[in-house]
Amino acid sequence: MKMEANAFIGLLIIEGAYKSSDELVSELWSLNNGRTIFRSVMSEKRCKILFRFCRFDVSSTRAAKIKCDKLTAFRDFWTMFQTNSRNLHKPSAFLTVDEQLVST
Secondary structure, eight states: OOHHOOOOOHHHHHHHTTTTTSSSSHHHTTTTTSOOHHHHHHHHHHHHHHHHHHOSSSSHHHHHTTTOOOOHHHHHHHHHHHHHHHHHHHOOHHHHHSOSOOOO
């Protein structure tokens, strides 16, 4: 379960890195135009199931929060992810910064 959750979150991150948010999910898994990484990690059907049941916020407070923060449904998770990333990955003298995150 934890491995599947990590894989799912990884696909969401890769989708963002590829700037694929406007693409249909079916296009990401397409044999013709899709990306191999998506098909390699999990089936399109399983990803849709996980996405449908994924909730990162409390629905009773969503309406009030969304007026001032459009990321409200994901904000708590995103903040926790950023904090954990900073705590786990400390830059050192061997850090390399590159402008291109994903090859094209």
